Amino acid sequence: MTFEAIIELAGDHAFHEELRTWLDENLPSGWGTPGFRLPRAPGERRTFLRQLQATMASGKWVAIHWPTEYGGRGATLAQQIIYNAELAARSVPQLPGHRGLTIVGPTLIKHGTSAQQERFLDRIRYGQDLWAGGFSEPEAGSDLAALRTRGEIDGDEIVVTGQKIWTSSAHWCNWIYTLVRTDPKALKHQGISVVAIPLDSPGVTVRPIRNIAGTSEFNEIFFDDVTVPVDNIIGPVNGGWTVNRTTLSHEHFTLFIGAQVRYSRSLEQIIRLACSLERPDGRRPAEDPAVRDRIARAWAVSQLLLVNGMRNVAKVQAGGNPGPEGSISKLFGQESEKELFELALDIAGPAGVLDRGARSAPDHGKWLYGYLSARAATIGGGTSEIHKNKIAEGVLGLPRDLWADS
Numbered sequence: 233m234t235f236e237a238i239i240e241l242a243g244d245h246a247f248h249e250e251l252r253t254w255l256d257e258n259l260p261s262g263w264g265t266p267g268f269r270l271p272r273a274p275g276e277r278r279t280f281l282r283q284l285q286a287t288m289a290s291g292k293w294v295a296i297h298w299p300t301e302y303g304g305r306g307a308t309l310a311q312q313i314i315y316n317a318e319l320a321a322r323s324v325p326q327l328p329g330h331r332g333l334t335i336v337g338p339t340l341i342k343h344g345t346s347a348q349q350e351r352f353l354d355r356i357r358y359g360q361d362l363w364a365g366g367f368s369e370p371e372a373g374s375d376l377a378a379l380r381t382r383g384e385i386d387g388d389e390i391v392v393t394g395q396k397i398w399t400s401s402a403h404w405c406n407w408i409y410t411l412v413r414t415d416p417k418a419l420k421h422q423g424i425s426v427v428a429i430p431l432d433s434p435g436v437t438v439r440p441i442r443n444i445a446g447t448s449e450f451n452e453i454f455f456d457d458v459t460v461p462v463d464n465i466i467g468p469v470n471g472g473w474t475v476n477r478t479t480l481s482h483e484h485f486t487l488f489i490g491a492q493v494r495y496s497r498s499l500e501q502i503i504r505l506a507c508s509l510e511r512p513d514g515r516r517p518a519e520d521p522a523v524r525d526r527i528a529r530a531w532a533v534s535q536l537l538l539v540n541g542m543r544n545v546a547k548v549q550a551g552g553n554p555g556p557e558g559s560i561s562k563l564f565g566q567e568s569e570k571e572l573f574e575l576a577l578d579i580a581g582p583a584g585v586l587d588r589g590a591r592s593a594p595d596h597g598k599w600l601y602g603y604l605s606a607r608a609a610t611i612g613g614g615t616s617e618i619h620k621n622k623i624a625e626g627v628l629g630l631p632r633d634l635w636a637d638s
Contacts, residue, residue: 250316254291260284264322270401278328278404285327285359295333295357302341302349303357313545320493322409331401332356332363336409339426343467343475352428364402364431365412369395373615377420377473381455383412383427385462385469390414390427392458398611403440404415404453406431415470424472428464435459443603446587451471492537493564495572497618498602499530502576505594509579517579526575533568537561559626565611567616573603 239551262268271277288294289303297312298304307315316319327333337356340349355361372378381394401406408429415423431438433456440448467475506527517523540561576599577584588597610616624630 234348244308244310244314247307248314248318251293251315254293255318258287258291261326270325272464275404280327282327282359282362284324285329288327289357289359289381290378294327294329295337297340298337298353300356302353303335305511309545315503316489317441320489327359328404329356329362330358331363331365332407335365336363336407336428339409339466339475343426345463347463348466361407362401362405362407364399364405364451364453366396366399366408366429368398368403370397373398375489377424379411379413379424381410382416383411383414383635385414388462389459390425390462390465392427392429392455392460394455395452396455397452398441399438399451399453400449402431402438402453403448404553406452411472411476414472418470419428424476425469426466426472426475427460428466429458433458433460443605443608444609445601447605449608465507467487467492471475484533488543491569492534492541495530495536495569498576499527501595501598502530502572502579503527505576506579509594511581523575523579526571530568530575531574533564537565537568540564559622563616563619564622566606569609570603570606573599573606574625577603596632 260268269459285294290301292305293315295303296307297303297308300306307310333353333356337353340352344352352361356363358426366381367376367379369379369381372380379394381392381396384393390412392410394412396408396410399408408431410427410429411424412427413423417423429436431453435456437454437456437509439452441450441452442448443450449614466472503518505524507516509517512518518527544561565618580594580599583592583594584599586593586597586600588601590597593600625632
């Protein structure tokens, strides 16, 4: 199934034509041509993409699923699918404000006060505020309700003390949406509140974590008596678990589109690599039946990712809620991504383990970097083990884990 087929199934050709026309007229000059390159330096790249997000926001082409009164388009599910497929087809990367657009903004719309909505929503759309998500802690990862970061309310202020870890992008964000325990005597899933904290607040320390691939995408954050107004609590005090369930209910719902396009494009490059490299015996990897079988399997995976994602879409269109199909997409897709990069390294041979910058590294060391980075993807957003539990409970009807409180 191609993106064109997805768009055709979604229908709404008028919306698609409006989107295509706007992108043709407003994407940076040269976009999509062989000579166009995004800035390579991380800081310059973020600046470029923040400007792109602001341009898209001015045309109401970000947060299209938000209600119109908050700057969105009130887009239907079909329109959201068309939108994501078209952006993926044009290689528009994930925008730097994506977490605010997909998580924080919808939460504020549903649970925030009018003052919070007025303060944050436009700044989220235009990429003026970039948000990190403060969820996991050293002793509360996949079991998020075991969090220990405290929030003590003192008059019109809340004082936050504790630690978060594996916080993506916090080193270049300016706000964090975080869960804290405001009632330590309450049951595990109660007594939790959601707080918005400026990351430049006194007492906040953001410490990047260098990963096995040599980058620092994750961070640990320390809160040392960080004081913010009680007005920064989103939703009711001690009602944060319900607020956060709303926040994350659609987390994996449309991720299959971006995941599938990245997977498919990597596979296309791997096929070119298999057809171009020459082994010492004079044969090319593409002539090896075992390699061809693995490539065929990888292609089938790319199609299954689309089909499973569309199955979840059909379920929601019929009036249901996102179900375990989202967990299937994440588990199956990211475990398969590890296999894909293993295939790339096997095809590349000894040169495949050369790091980025090495003169003889195939595709500038992309495959080693991808091989190492793919390990992190099976942990972030819920570990593979947690998603196996969701599938076991939601699909197979198995009982809940004994550690999970009701």
